[in-house]
Each structure stands twice: as C-alpha cells, then as structure tokens.
Amino acid sequence: MDGEALVSEDSGADRKRRVHGMLKLYYGLNEEGKAEEEAQSLDPCDINGPHFDPEHFLNKLRRECSLAELMDQETCMVKQIRSLDSDMQTLVYENYNKFISATDTIRKMKNDFKKMEDEMDCLSANMSAITEFSARISGTLQDQHAQITKLSGVHTLLRKLQFLFELPARLNKCLEMQAYAQAVRSHRLARCVLQQYSHLPSFKGIQDDCHDIMDKLAQELRQKFRDGGSSAKDLSECVELLLQLDEPAEELCDKFLSHARSRLESDLQGLEAEIRPYPYASAVKNASARRVSSPASLGSPADSSPKASAIFSPTSNTDILEFIDRGCNEFVSSLCLVITSYQELFVSHAQTGELASKNIPEMANGKLHTFVDDLAARYFSLVERRIQEEKGVGDNSLLVRALDRFHRRLQAVTKLLPGSTVPAKGTEIVIRAATERVKQYLAALQSFYMDSLTDVRQALATPRLSVAGASVGGGGGSSRDGPNSLPELLSSLSASILNQIKSVLASVHLFTAKDITFSNKPYFKGEFCSQGVRESLVVSFIKFICQCSRQFCETAGDKGGSTPPALLLLLSRLCLDYETSTISYILTLTDEQFLVQHHSPVTPVTTLCTEAREAAQKLLNHYVKVQGLIISQMLRKSVETRDWVNTIEPRNVRAVMKRVVEDTTSIDVQVGLLYEEGVRKAHSSDSSKRTFSVYSSSRQQARYAASYTPSAPMDTNLLSNIHKLFSERIDIFSSVEFNKVSVMTGIIKISLKTFLECVRLRTFGRYGLQQIQVDCHYLQMYLWRFVSDENLVHFLLDEIVGSSAHRCLDPAPMEQSVIEVICERG
Amino acid sequence: MEDDAPVIYGLEFQARALTAQTAETDSIRFLVGTQSLKFDNQIHIIDFDDENNIINKNVLLHQAGEIWHIGASPADKAVLTTCYNKTSDSRVVSCAAVWRMPSDWETGSHDSPDDSAHNPQTLELLCHLDDSPHGNAACVLWEPMGDGKRVISLADNHALLWDLHESSTQAKVSSTATLEGKGQLKFTSGKWSPHHNCSQLATANDTAIRGWDLRTMSQIYCIENAHGQLVRDLDFNPNRQYYLSSCGDDCKVKFWDVRNVQEPVKTLEEHSHWVWSVRYNHSHDQLVLTASSDSRLILSNMVSISSEPFGHLVDDEELSEGEENHQEDKGKEPLKDSVVSTYEEHEDSVYAAEWSSADPWLFASLSYDGRLVINRVPRALKYRILL
Structure with missing residues (x-):
C-alpha cells in the first residue's frame, strides 16, 4: 500500500475513481476489472498488485537504477505516501460527519410518529359514529321504498297491457300505411304474451284480432310476393317478413325460387332471341325485324337479299362479345343476386334463428343448387349454341374475350356457391369452344392450302402457253423471266402457308394469354398446348399437306394425269423443303410460343420429316412418270400410226423427235428451276461420245449384215446380249433422287423404253429401219447431256436400232455419214 | 427345302407366243411360236420331264409367217390356232388360222432327235379364220373347257365367234360384235370367261376393259380407264366368277369385281415396266403370275381375294379328299397377300407366261430373246397351300 499513487497527476475525477477502486479492492468488493488486475498482479514488482513483494521491488530498483534515479524514486514515493495519507484522513472525516447527521434524523422521526398515532385514533372514532347514523336513516325509509317499487311495476304492466289493447289498431294502421316491417315487429313482441294468456277471454279477443290482421298482412305480403313486379330487394324483404310470420320455409323457398326463375327465364329468352333460332323462317323474321330497326336498311325491309345475308352470317345479329356481355350482365348478375339474397334469407339467416333446428339450411341449399344447376344448364346450352355459330375464323380475339368474360363472370358463382358444378361446366364449355376453334382453324388452314394450290394451278396454267411457246422457239430459256416462274410460285406458296400458320398460331395463342382467366387452368397449360395446338393443329396440318400431295399422285395416276406436272414438281420441292427445314421450324415455333410440356407422347419431328420426304419422293417419282408418259405417248403414236414397211427414204429427222428433244429440254429447264443439278458420271468429251455411237452402230450394222447367213441366227443379238451381261439391269420406273439429272434420267429411260417396246x-421396211436409225442418232445427239450416265442412252438407243433391224424385212442400214449429215441438217 | 433350279431353254428366234397344251393333262407341255421375218417360223413343242428336270423339244414349221399369238385347243391335243403376220407385196397382214400337228411328230422326234431339228415337219392347215374384211387378227380364243368347236377371234374392232365344222376344217362366223366409238378402236387382248356356261367374253382396248355377252353379242359391262395406260392382258379367276385380273402399261396389276367396276378390288405395283401378261393358277387362284418388260416374272400370292382365303371354309364337295384332310391344319399362320418370288432369269422383256395344264405348280415364261424358263412354285408355299 505504500506505493499506491504511482500516477498521481491524473485529473480529479479520474483520480477519485481510482481511489474509490482501491478502497473497493481493499474492502474485497470486486468489480468486472478483476481479470485485468489479475494479469497485472502476478508481477511482484507491481506496487499496486496484491502479490507485491517489497523486498523484491527494492532489490530490483537497487539493481537497475542509478543513484539519481533512486533518489528521484524515493522523493516521488514519499510524495505519494503523503498524499495518500491526506486522502485517507479526508475520507475518515467525511464519513464521520455523515454518521452524525444520520443519528440526528432518526431521533427526529421517532418524535413525529408518536403524534400521528394520536390522530389516527380520533379518525376511527368519527367513522363509527357516521355508520351508526346512516343505519338509522335507512331503517326509517324502508317502507316507502317497497311501495314505490310496487307502483312502478304496476305502471309497466299497465303500459304493456295498453300496448296489447292498442295492438290491433296499430297493426291496422301499419297495414294501411303498408309499414309491414313495423307491423311484424310489433306483432312479434306481443305474440308470446298473447299466446300465454290466451285462456283469458279479453286477451283471446285481442289475439284473434291480431291473428286476423296478421293473416291479412301475410296475405298481402304473399300477394306482393306473387305479383313479382317488385325488385329483388323488395322481394327479399317480403320473404324475410313472411319467414318471421312463421310461414313454412320450404314453401317460401320454392316460391322465391320460382319467382326468381320466371325473371331469369325472361333473361334467357332475351338471350335466345339473339341466337338464330333453328327454324330458318323465324330467323329471317328476326333478322328482318332487326334490319327494319336499323336505319341503314330501313328502305328495303321486304327485300330478300339482306335476309339471306343475315342467315348466312349469323354474327351480323350481335357479335359474340355483345351476346356474352348481355348474358353476363343480365342473367349471371341476376343469378348472383338471387343466390345472395336467397342465401341471406334462407341459409345464413336461418342458421342463427330458431329455423336452424329444422334442417332448413340444408333443404334450402339443396333447392338452391338444383335451381342454379338447372338454369345454368339452360344458359350454357344457349351459350354453346351461340359459340357454335361462331364459325368465321377471322378474328379470334373477340371470341377469346367473350369466353374470358364468360368464364370470369362465372367465378362469382363459385364464390357464392362453393360446391356448385357450374364453374366446372363453364370451364368445360370454354375448353370445348377452344378445341372446336382449333378444329376450325385446321379446316381453315386446309382450305387455305387447297385454295393456294388452286391459285398455283391457275398461275401455272396461264403462263404455260407462253412458256411452251417460248420454249419451242428458244430452248425454254426464257421461261425463267415470267412473273409466275416456278421458284417464285414455290416461295410465295411456301411463304403464304407459313404466314397463315403463323397467324393461326397467333390467334390460337390468345387462348393462353396471361390476362385471360382460364389460361391458367391445367387444360390450357398442358393438354391444349400439346394435344390441341401442336398435335391436332400443326402436326395434323403438316400431315394433311403430305397426304394431300400424295393424293395427287394416286388420283392423277388413274384418271390420266389431270394434275399439271409442274404442280407435282413444285409440290415435291415443297415437301422436300418441309423435310429439310420448314417442319422443324414450325414445330420449334409452336413449342416456343406455347411452351409445350410434353406430358403425353407427341409426334416427333423426325416422323413428320420422314413423311414429308416420302411424299416428296412419291411426287417426284410421279412427276417423272407423268412426264415420261407424255413423251412416251408421242413416241408411241409416232411409231404406231406409221406404215413402216412402205415408207420413203429418210430425208429428215422426224418432227416428233425434234418435239421430244424440245420437250425434254423444257422439262430440263423446269426441273432445273427447282432442283439442283446432281452428279453425273464423268463425261467423255462431246466428240468422243459421237464416235462411240458411230462405232457401236456400225458394228451392229455389220452384225445385221452377217445375220443373212442362215447358219448363225443366234448371233444377231449377241452384242446386245453381251452388253446386257455386263451392264446392270435397268429399272425403268424406279425411284429417282432429288436432283435434276436423276429426274431427267428417269424421264428419258421411260421414253426410250417405250420407244423400244413399240418398235x-x-x-419395218428398209427405209423404215433407216428412219429409225436417223431418229435414234438424233436423239443420241441431244439426250446424252441430260442423263447421269450417257451409256444408258446409248444402250437403249442401240437396243432400239437393233430391234428395228430385227423387225426389218430388208435390213439395209444407212451409212453412218449420211445419218450424221441428215441429223446435222435437221 | 431346296427348290429346284429353273430350267432354261433357248430358242434360235425371237418369240412372243406361248401357251400350255390345254388338252394335255398327263405331261407338261408348252407350245412356243417364234417370230422371224427372214426364216421359216417354228412352233416348238416343249416337253418337260419333271422327274429328270430335262426338256425335250420338237419343232414344227409354221411357214405362214411370224407368230404373234398361239392358242391350243382344249379338246384336241393336236389342234392349235395361231395369229400370224404375213408379208406380201410389202404389206403386212395379220391372219389367224387353225392348224393340226402332224400325227407322227412325237415318234419322229424320239427316234432321231437330230433329224427333227434338220427336217422339221410342217403343220397341217385345217382352215383359215378368214376375217380379212374385218381387219387384222389380234388373238384367237378357244372356248374354255369346250369341245374344241368354238373359237373367238379378235380383229381390230370386231369380235367374231366361229363355229368349226367337220373336224375343224371349216369355219363359219356365227355372230359378231363390233366396238363402236370415236377414233380407230382396236382390241388388244381378250379372254373367254370359263364361268356362266362360257357365255361371256372380256376384251381390252386402249385403257378400257369390256365384258360381252356371247348369246346376244352385246356389251354387259365396261371398265373405263381400268389402267392409266394401255391394258395388255386379262385373265379370269378360274374359281370366282366375277373376279378378273388385268395388267397394263402403268406397271400395275389390278383385280376387279365386275359387279362393281368403279374401283379395283386390289392393285399390285411391283413391276418397274409394262406388265404384258397376267395368269391365274388354274387350281389355286391365289397364285398369280405376271410377266413384264422389266425382264422380270413375279409370282404373287393373293390370298385375300382368292376363292380359298384364310379362315374361309370351302364346301366339302369342292375339295378332293386329300385337301379336305389338311384343310383344318391350315389355320396355323394366316398368309398375307405378298410377292412370293421374283424370277430374274430373263434378260429381255418377258411377254408371256403360262401355267402348265398338267402340273399346277409349274409354269413357263418366254422372253423376247427366245429364252423359255420353266419354274416351280417354291415348295414351302406349295406345302403351305396344300397342308
């Protein structure tokens, strides 16, 4: 303790606290700073710590400090000790003073309490005196009080009696004033009493009077109820009063409902009048009546044309939105009103009153449900009829909005009648309408497709003359410039179909728009998107296109090629385009727009693509067949109608051969517009090709000459047999590839094979054979460039020449050089 | 079960005409007529030895001209008709005639087969079916299952019914029918129906098929546009009287019910070029043979429109004993309409195919290069039909 104030130059407050802390420590009152001190205290040299060792401290100082420092230390320590001493003295003095003053206070308090005790005694004496007095006063007033009570009782009774006696008159007055509610209230007050005292004749009289009046009142109420002219509010008031008059609730329910029904039915009839009635005659009447009222056609009410138009466009009556609006505003809202007031009257009201015991709420609820269901069913049938009339697919938004409103308004019924099936049925109607709509769109798409095909057909038919003319003259090159050239037709057809699909998708998309209430129904989220839109609209349409195209092949094949070949070609390209890109594009578009989640299995893109490819293949095959047939027919006629035995020496290539080459060229141009070139086997050069043909023909001719010797008839067709052995079998009507060369090869194969069979x-006579030679050479000169493998043409033409040589009575072939001269001249 | 390999026989000349020898029911025999403008034409009598798989041939000369059509009498083995082209004064005329084979052709060939090749005997002319006023003969049809006394010849747009008298040495036209219409109409082919007491005929001209009643010589039905293009051949179902098959240049084979000619009952589209011949098997009418200029021969099994479709119980009387016993086991697997097999032995257009009249499982086909191929119905199918 002797080195306490090591840091004495602190501020006053600080110092005080420190001193205080020291004292506390001394007296063993520890504060939170304990841990800190503990850390310090371990040092034996800490002069403030509990473990301070003076010996140790001294030793340390002595060891570490110089003399001067020691001297300083010493003076400092002495100073501190002195100040601590004075502090202690001050504290002791202060404490002593306080103690003295406390002793004084206690003494003073002792004196004061003695005085107070006396006063309290005095107070209690006074209080007991007061009590005594008050008891005495109440004792004297007792009798009078009882009398007053009795008198006031009699007074009330008398007032009640007076009320009773006045009741009939009052009721009558109420009746006169038609204040039914007041009358009923009054009667209700008196009823129990009258009932209780009905054995007394006077009361009996009153009761009877009251009964009569109330009966009359009830009659009047019922009358009013029955009249039905009153508003729903009046009506419900009536019912409420009647209920209070103990009318049988069931009967009232029935009456209330039947009354409501009559009004709702008039609404329904109003709606029905809007719909075109089934017998057309009345529709005409309706429509014409409407027409008369509208100023536009006021002048010609008797004219039959507006009537007819009214029949064929039922939407001209009122559009569906208007109709639904009217239905909602009139029927649905009054239905809701009826439901609310009914529930108020019979259900919620009755639950609180005495009626609850009689199972009335259940009964009433049951009645209400059947009533609502019944009427709603009629309403729905009307709505459905109206929706069914909505056939025009132009603007879908109107229908969707109408349906939305229809659906939205039915939600009110859900809220009012939680258990009702009405909203569910309403949703079903919406669903049905949506599916119906999708079907209509499909039909519209299909008819659009057919229409555009007809357009294409016409477009193909009209410029065809000019194209044909041009191609005859200039090798068909000019047909490309026509306004209706095939690629343009194709792109416009394809684009218009795509546009139509897109617009239909957009229209259908309205059904699933966010702001439409029914769009979040599970049906519209799932099935409608996947089954409805994707499957039955888009997929069906694509399938329809394929199927339709395929039909072109079948019908045309039987009925002799009524389809223009260019259309076949165009459709084939269309289907092929669909296979490569359009289908996947359309389906991706659909999936994106409708966020289709495929719960149920859907047709994969690949299936559709395969189908489209098959259709394209079939169409192209058919195109080849038809074009081949056209050329075949020319060749066949030319061979069949000529007398080949008695023909003159050939001077020219026959015109039909030129025609064949021209037609082939124009077909080549036509196909080239839509299909790529395709691969062909490497050509030998033009000249070498010709020498080949010369070589082979001349060799063959040598063979024919040799066949005169009877010993070797077998050798005649040796060459062609050998050729056949080494060449592949030629499938004449085989499938072609999607390129120009393959198509042309197919057509030429068919034509030449026909030529062969006809020959x-x-x-043939000598000149007949020579004519065939000339013709074949001419064909060879021009046809090789169209096919994939020129050897094919050579082979077939050699066959033809060979066969005609066989069929020749006098086979003397023409010189090759002469043939060439003739052909080049022609 | 290995099927026997086809047997091939080569003629020296080109040939189109083929028929089975209808009156011959013991041995398998086909007649082939050749087409040659330069040499004497021949009729090859092809005997097939089923056991040894050997062909025996005999050649008879047909000097009148190249043979376009040949028909064997159903009553007399030795009698046949041909349609042939005769060239005279640089004019080509089609004629028809009835011929008799020399009685000793068979013995001659057996004694010295080499001789017969060198010195072929000549056919004996019985009579000409001289219809030159009526145009060029396309084909001659014998009355099916008749006594060999009546034939029909089709010439341009006339159908002529002939009665043959005095062992076929005289022919008289008993009635005619004429095809009226715009343009030059021409019968291309015909078939005498074996049903209705042989009173009906079916003909083909251009794309139409017509049915005729021979008693009145009037048309009874007409299938306009039966094929997209020319109709090449017809055949009657031997067991179902209203069923008719046709083939043509649209590569199709069609099956018709003549009571309803709006739509074919069935259409086959297996060939890749014109179909020239269609033939029902005489006993098992589900087997149909078609020959085409795509050098192929196709055997089809048309169960669904045959007289013994699957599950259909045939009347007991119609069945022989052996068939009846096996009829019940047939219900193991239903057979579907299908192509049984495609025969590719030919290298040129096949213009004719015929079933043998002696062996219902055997048929011959003839291609233009003179190759005759004899084939059998695959054994597996044969047993399935029988068992």
Whole structure:
C-alpha cells in the first residue's frame, strides 16, 4: 500500500475513481476489472498488485537504477505516501460527519410518529359514529321504498297491457300505411304474451284480432310476393317478413325460387332471341325485324337479299362479345343476386334463428343448387349454341374475350356457391369452344392450302402457253423471266402457308394469354398446348399437306394425269423443303410460343420429316412418270400410226423427235428451276461420245449384215446380249433422287423404253429401219447431256436400232455419214 | 427345302407366243411360236420331264409367217390356232388360222432327235379364220373347257365367234360384235370367261376393259380407264366368277369385281415396266403370275381375294379328299397377300407366261430373246397351300 499513487497527476475525477477502486479492492468488493488486475498482479514488482513483494521491488530498483534515479524514486514515493495519507484522513472525516447527521434524523422521526398515532385514533372514532347514523336513516325509509317499487311495476304492466289493447289498431294502421316491417315487429313482441294468456277471454279477443290482421298482412305480403313486379330487394324483404310470420320455409323457398326463375327465364329468352333460332323462317323474321330497326336498311325491309345475308352470317345479329356481355350482365348478375339474397334469407339467416333446428339450411341449399344447376344448364346450352355459330375464323380475339368474360363472370358463382358444378361446366364449355376453334382453324388452314394450290394451278396454267411457246422457239430459256416462274410460285406458296400458320398460331395463342382467366387452368397449360395446338393443329396440318400431295399422285395416276406436272414438281420441292427445314421450324415455333410440356407422347419431328420426304419422293417419282408418259405417248403414236414397211427414204429427222428433244429440254429447264443439278458420271468429251455411237452402230450394222447367213441366227443379238451381261439391269420406273439429272434420267429411260417396246411390235421396211436409225442418232445427239450416265442412252438407243433391224424385212442400214449429215441438217 | 433350279431353254428366234397344251393333262407341255421375218417360223413343242428336270423339244414349221399369238385347243391335243403376220407385196397382214400337228411328230422326234431339228415337219392347215374384211387378227380364243368347236377371234374392232365344222376344217362366223366409238378402236387382248356356261367374253382396248355377252353379242359391262395406260392382258379367276385380273402399261396389276367396276378390288405395283401378261393358277387362284418388260416374272400370292382365303371354309364337295384332310391344319399362320418370288432369269422383256395344264405348280415364261424358263412354285408355299 505504500506505493499506491504511482500516477498521481491524473485529473480529479479520474483520480477519485481510482481511489474509490482501491478502497473497493481493499474492502474485497470486486468489480468486472478483476481479470485485468489479475494479469497485472502476478508481477511482484507491481506496487499496486496484491502479490507485491517489497523486498523484491527494492532489490530490483537497487539493481537497475542509478543513484539519481533512486533518489528521484524515493522523493516521488514519499510524495505519494503523503498524499495518500491526506486522502485517507479526508475520507475518515467525511464519513464521520455523515454518521452524525444520520443519528440526528432518526431521533427526529421517532418524535413525529408518536403524534400521528394520536390522530389516527380520533379518525376511527368519527367513522363509527357516521355508520351508526346512516343505519338509522335507512331503517326509517324502508317502507316507502317497497311501495314505490310496487307502483312502478304496476305502471309497466299497465303500459304493456295498453300496448296489447292498442295492438290491433296499430297493426291496422301499419297495414294501411303498408309499414309491414313495423307491423311484424310489433306483432312479434306481443305474440308470446298473447299466446300465454290466451285462456283469458279479453286477451283471446285481442289475439284473434291480431291473428286476423296478421293473416291479412301475410296475405298481402304473399300477394306482393306473387305479383313479382317488385325488385329483388323488395322481394327479399317480403320473404324475410313472411319467414318471421312463421310461414313454412320450404314453401317460401320454392316460391322465391320460382319467382326468381320466371325473371331469369325472361333473361334467357332475351338471350335466345339473339341466337338464330333453328327454324330458318323465324330467323329471317328476326333478322328482318332487326334490319327494319336499323336505319341503314330501313328502305328495303321486304327485300330478300339482306335476309339471306343475315342467315348466312349469323354474327351480323350481335357479335359474340355483345351476346356474352348481355348474358353476363343480365342473367349471371341476376343469378348472383338471387343466390345472395336467397342465401341471406334462407341459409345464413336461418342458421342463427330458431329455423336452424329444422334442417332448413340444408333443404334450402339443396333447392338452391338444383335451381342454379338447372338454369345454368339452360344458359350454357344457349351459350354453346351461340359459340357454335361462331364459325368465321377471322378474328379470334373477340371470341377469346367473350369466353374470358364468360368464364370470369362465372367465378362469382363459385364464390357464392362453393360446391356448385357450374364453374366446372363453364370451364368445360370454354375448353370445348377452344378445341372446336382449333378444329376450325385446321379446316381453315386446309382450305387455305387447297385454295393456294388452286391459285398455283391457275398461275401455272396461264403462263404455260407462253412458256411452251417460248420454249419451242428458244430452248425454254426464257421461261425463267415470267412473273409466275416456278421458284417464285414455290416461295410465295411456301411463304403464304407459313404466314397463315403463323397467324393461326397467333390467334390460337390468345387462348393462353396471361390476362385471360382460364389460361391458367391445367387444360390450357398442358393438354391444349400439346394435344390441341401442336398435335391436332400443326402436326395434323403438316400431315394433311403430305397426304394431300400424295393424293395427287394416286388420283392423277388413274384418271390420266389431270394434275399439271409442274404442280407435282413444285409440290415435291415443297415437301422436300418441309423435310429439310420448314417442319422443324414450325414445330420449334409452336413449342416456343406455347411452351409445350410434353406430358403425353407427341409426334416427333423426325416422323413428320420422314413423311414429308416420302411424299416428296412419291411426287417426284410421279412427276417423272407423268412426264415420261407424255413423251412416251408421242413416241408411241409416232411409231404406231406409221406404215413402216412402205415408207420413203429418210430425208429428215422426224418432227416428233425434234418435239421430244424440245420437250425434254423444257422439262430440263423446269426441273432445273427447282432442283439442283446432281452428279453425273464423268463425261467423255462431246466428240468422243459421237464416235462411240458411230462405232457401236456400225458394228451392229455389220452384225445385221452377217445375220443373212442362215447358219448363225443366234448371233444377231449377241452384242446386245453381251452388253446386257455386263451392264446392270435397268429399272425403268424406279425411284429417282432429288436432283435434276436423276429426274431427267428417269424421264428419258421411260421414253426410250417405250420407244423400244413399240418398235418391237412393228414390222419395218428398209427405209423404215433407216428412219429409225436417223431418229435414234438424233436423239443420241441431244439426250446424252441430260442423263447421269450417257451409256444408258446409248444402250437403249442401240437396243432400239437393233430391234428395228430385227423387225426389218430388208435390213439395209444407212451409212453412218449420211445419218450424221441428215441429223446435222435437221 | 431346296427348290429346284429353273430350267432354261433357248430358242434360235425371237418369240412372243406361248401357251400350255390345254388338252394335255398327263405331261407338261408348252407350245412356243417364234417370230422371224427372214426364216421359216417354228412352233416348238416343249416337253418337260419333271422327274429328270430335262426338256425335250420338237419343232414344227409354221411357214405362214411370224407368230404373234398361239392358242391350243382344249379338246384336241393336236389342234392349235395361231395369229400370224404375213408379208406380201410389202404389206403386212395379220391372219389367224387353225392348224393340226402332224400325227407322227412325237415318234419322229424320239427316234432321231437330230433329224427333227434338220427336217422339221410342217403343220397341217385345217382352215383359215378368214376375217380379212374385218381387219387384222389380234388373238384367237378357244372356248374354255369346250369341245374344241368354238373359237373367238379378235380383229381390230370386231369380235367374231366361229363355229368349226367337220373336224375343224371349216369355219363359219356365227355372230359378231363390233366396238363402236370415236377414233380407230382396236382390241388388244381378250379372254373367254370359263364361268356362266362360257357365255361371256372380256376384251381390252386402249385403257378400257369390256365384258360381252356371247348369246346376244352385246356389251354387259365396261371398265373405263381400268389402267392409266394401255391394258395388255386379262385373265379370269378360274374359281370366282366375277373376279378378273388385268395388267397394263402403268406397271400395275389390278383385280376387279365386275359387279362393281368403279374401283379395283386390289392393285399390285411391283413391276418397274409394262406388265404384258397376267395368269391365274388354274387350281389355286391365289397364285398369280405376271410377266413384264422389266425382264422380270413375279409370282404373287393373293390370298385375300382368292376363292380359298384364310379362315374361309370351302364346301366339302369342292375339295378332293386329300385337301379336305389338311384343310383344318391350315389355320396355323394366316398368309398375307405378298410377292412370293421374283424370277430374274430373263434378260429381255418377258411377254408371256403360262401355267402348265398338267402340273399346277409349274409354269413357263418366254422372253423376247427366245429364252423359255420353266419354274416351280417354291415348295414351302406349295406345302403351305396344300397342308
């Protein structure tokens, strides 16, 4: 303790606290700073710590400090000790003073309490005196009080009696004033009493009077109820009063409902009048009546044309939105009103009153449900009829909005009648309408497709003359410039179909728009998107396109090619385009727009693509067949109608051969507009090709010459047999690839094979054979460039020449050089 | 079960005409007529030895001209008709005639087969079916299952019914029918129906098929546009009287019910070029043979429109004993309409195919290069039909 104030130059307050802390420590009152001190205290040299060792401290000082420092230390320590001493003295003095003053206070208090005790005694004496007095006063007033009570009782009774006696008159007055509610209230007050005292004749009289009056009142109420002219509010008031008059609730329910029904039915009839009635005659009447009222056609009410138009466009009556609006505003809102007031009257009201015991709420609820269901069913049938009339697919938004409103308004019924099936049925109607709509759109798309095909057909038919003319003259090159050229037609057809699909998708998309209430129904989220839109609209349409195209092949094949070949080609390209890109594009578009979640299995893109490809293949095959047939027919006629035995020496290539080459060229141009070139086998050069043909023909001719010797008839067709052995079998009507060369090869194969078969059926004279030679050479000169493998043309033409040589009575072939001269001249 | 390999026989000349020898029911025999403008034409009598798989041939000369059509009498083995082209004064005329084979052709060939090749015997002319006023003969049809006394010849747009008298040495036209219409109408083919007491005929001209009643010689039905293009051949179902098959240049084979000619009952589209011949098997009418200029021969099994479709119980009387016993086990697997097999032995257009009249499982086909191929119905199918 002797080195306490090591840091004495602190501020006053600080110092005080420190001193205080020291004292506290001394007296063993520890504060939170304990841990800190503990840390310090371990040092034996800490002069403030509990473990301070003076010996140790001294030793340390002595060891570490110089003399001067020691001297300083010493003076400092002495100073501190002195100040601590004075502090202690001050504290002791202060404490002593306080103690003295406390002793004084206690003494003073002792004196004061003695005085107070005396006063309290005096107070209690006074209080007991007061009590005594008051008891005495109440004792004297007792009798009078009882009398007053009795008198006031009699007074009330008398007032009640007076009320009773006045009741009939009052009721009558109420009746006169038609203040039914007041009358009923009054009667209700008196009823129990009258009932209780009805054995007394006077009361009996009153009761009877009251009964009569109330009966009359009830009659009047009922009358009013029955009249039905009153508003729903009046009506409900009536019912409420009647209920209070103990009318049988069931009967009232029925009456209330039947009354409501009559009014709702008039609404329904109003709606029905808007719909075109089934017998057309009345529709005409309706429509014409409407027309008369509208100023526009006021002048010609008797004219039949507006009537007819009214029949064929029922939407001209009122549009569906208007109709639904009217239905909602009139029927649905009054239905809701009826439901609310009914529930108020019979259900919620009755639950609180005495009626609850009689199961009235259940009964009433049951009645209400059947009533609502019944009427709603009629309403729905009307709405459905109206929706069914909505056939025009132009603007879907109107229908969707109408349906939305219809659906939205039915939600009110849900809120009012939680258990009702009405909203569910309403949703079903919406669903049905939506599916119906999708079907209509499909039909519209299909008819649009057919229409555009007809357009294409016409477009193909009209410029065809000019194209044909041009191609005859200039090799068909000019047909490309026509306004209705095939690629343009194709792109416009394809684009218009795509546009139509897009617009239909957009229209259908309205059904699933966010702001439409029914769009969040599970049906519209799932099934409608996947099954409805994707499957039955888009997929069906694509399938329809394929199927429709395929039909072109079948019908045309049987009925002799009524479809223009260019259309076949165009459709084939269309289907092929669909296979490569359009289908996946359309489906992706649909999936994106409708966020289709495929719960149920859907048709994969690949299936559709396969189908489209098959259709394209079939169409192209058919195109080849038809074009081949056209050329075949020319060749066949030319071979069949000529007398080949008695023909003159050939001077020219026959015109039909030129025609064949021209047609082939124009077909080549036509196909080239839509299909790529395709691969062909490497050509030998033009000249070498010709020498080949010369070589082979001349070799063959040598063979024919040799066949005169009877010993070797077998050798005649040796060459062609050998050729056949080494060449592949030629499938004439085989499938073609999607390129120009393959198509042209197919057409030329068919034509030449026909030529061959026809030649084999004829008999030739010398010049007949020579004519065939000339013709074949001419064909060879021009046809090789169209096919994938020129050897094919060579082979078939050699066959033809060979066969005609066989069928020749006098086979003397023409010189190759002469043939060439003739052909080049022609 | 290995099927026997096809047997091939080569003629020296080109040929189109083929028929089975209808009156011959013991041995398998086909007649082939050749087409040659330069040499004497021949009729090859092809005997097939089923057991040894060997062909025996005999050649008879047909000097009148190249043979376009040949028909064998149903009553007399030795009698046949041909349609042939005769060239005279640089004019080609089609004629028809009835011929008799020399009685000793068979013995001659057996004694010295080499001789017969060198010295072929000539056919004996019985009579000409001289219809030159009526145009060129396309084909001659024998009355099916008749006594060999009546034939029909089709010439341009006339159908002529002939009665043959005095062992076929005289022919008289008993009635005619004429096809009226715009343009030059021409019968291309015809078939005498074996049903209705042989009183009906079916003909083909251009794309139409017509039915004729031979008693009145009037048209009874007409299938306009039966094929997209020319109709090449017809055949009657031997067991179902209203069923008719046709083939043509649209590569299709169609099956018709003549009571309803709006739509074909069935259409086959297996060939890749014109179909020249269609033939029902005489006993098992589900087997249909078609020959085409795509050098193929196709055997189809048309169960659904045959007289013994699957599950259909045929009347007991119609069945022989052996068939009846096996009829019940047939219900193991239903057979579907299908192509049984495609025969590719030919290298040129096949213009004719015929079933043998002696063996219902055997048929011959003839291609233009003179190759005759004899084939059998695959054994597996044969047993399935029988068992």
